[in-house]
Amino acid sequence: MPFVIVLVALGIELSPAHAVITGPILAAIPALAALAMGPKATLSAATGAFAVTVTTATLHQSWGGQVYSNLLSLLVVSVASVTMSNAMRTHRQSELDQVRRVAEAAQRALLRPVPARLGPVRMASMYVAAETGAQIGGDLYEAVQTRYGVRMIVGDVRGKGLAAVRLAAVVLGAFREAVHYEEELVEVMNHCAAALERECTVPSAVDADDEEDQYETFVTALVAQVPDRFVVQVVNRGHPPPLVLRKGKVEALMPVSPLPPLGLEEFLTVRPAEAESYLFAPGDRLLLHTDGVIEARSPDGDFFALPDAMEAVHSCRASEFLEQLHKGLIRHTEGCLADDAAMLLVERLGDEGNQVGEADASSSHRPL
Structure with a gap:
């Protein structure tokens, strides 16, 4: 806008309407530029206003007290505006750096590598994170070594923003506590459900603006356990099924009895007694993920084919596997993710002391 005003003033001065005095307007240009631009842009706008004033005064031979007064005003306002713009820029950068430090600390506490x-x-x-500038959102994951084996969780909170982050922290906190004390994986999931229910029923925990949404709060979650045997045990509460990559082929670990997400306990007709077990042999790779991955769309509206992407990079080392999937996801969406996306890769290592047990006689990806 400041540059447009400068051009309009130049047009007036070069037209028959040059009798209109544009000097006072041009003197305000640096102040206008400083509101939204940096010091360099503000200085450029001030230079343009100065050039128009000098050029038109010379062209119309109107040098005099009014012109000198306009130039002096322009000089004073320019110096003040550039100084103010630089100070505001420094202050904003300082605030942004502080917010980023807080976000990084929150991310390390909530989603630890x-x-x-x-x-x-x-x-x-x-x-x-899908939200521009955000580092944490409603997706969650964790992996913990326990006396029962390696236990993991991946989940997705309905909604976005700080409310979703708060609920993700509640579920993660319950998981981190329960995994060390509960022998049954089902009970670990029950602790997460109970913690979410308590959080959603505490009046002070619900913002007045979100009062209507408290009854629609839910979290899709999946907990998994890799014990000493060559199996993986899974309890799935409405979450996308994990994918197993074996010898270059991908299959989904579909639950035998689908369960509703956490927070929708009224739809839980039968509570599972135990986790479902699947074969997980040495060399197999298990991918836990959120729906932000499989529901990512291309500009043409096509979903991201995660199984195909996994098969395409199956020969990559584990350290590069997720990076290649991430690059494929960004290419597919052209950098425009509509939802947060989280992935947790688990590769089973060989162990001569482990036993496959019952899995030998069963289909590779059916519950044992």
Whole structure:
């Protein structure tokens, strides 16, 4: 806008309407530029206003007290505006740096990077927030070594923003506590459900503006366990099924009895007694993910084919596997993710002491 005003003033001065005095308007240009532009742009706008004033005064031979007064005003306003713009820019950058430090600290506390090795598995994780400038959102994941085996969780909170982050923290906190004390994986999931229910029924925990949405709050979640045997045990509450990559082929671990997400307990007609078990042999890779990955759309509206993408990069090392999937996801969406996306990779390592047990006689990806 400041540059447009400068051009309009120049047009007036070069037209028959040059009798209109544009000097006072041009003197305000640097102040207008400083509101939204940096010091360099403000200085450029001031230079343009100065050039128009000098050029038109010379062209119309109108040098005099009014012109000198306009130039002096322009000089004073320019110096003040550039100084103010630089100070505001420094202040905004300082505030932004502080917000980023807080966000990084929150991310480290909420979504801690998983260890590269836990017991009998090799692991990697990745999280991409859809919201511009955000580093954390409603997706969650965690992996913990316990006396029962390696236990993991991946989940997705309905909604976005700080409310989703708060509920993700509640579920993660319950998981981190329960995994060390509950022998049954089902009970670990029950603890997460109870924590979410308590959080959603506490009046102070619900913002007045979100009062209507408290009855629609739910979290899709999946907890998995890799014990010493060559199996993986899964409890799935409305979450996308994990994918197993074996010898270059991908299959989904579909639950035998689908269960509703956490927070929708009224639809839970039968509570599961135990986790479902699947074969998980040495060399197999298990991918836990959120729906932000499989529901990512291309500009043409096509969903991201995660199984095909996994098969295409099956020969990559575990450390590069997620990075290649991330690059494929970004290419597919052309960098425009509509939802947060989280992935947790688990690779089963060989162990001569482990036993496949019942899995030998069963289909590779059917519950044992």
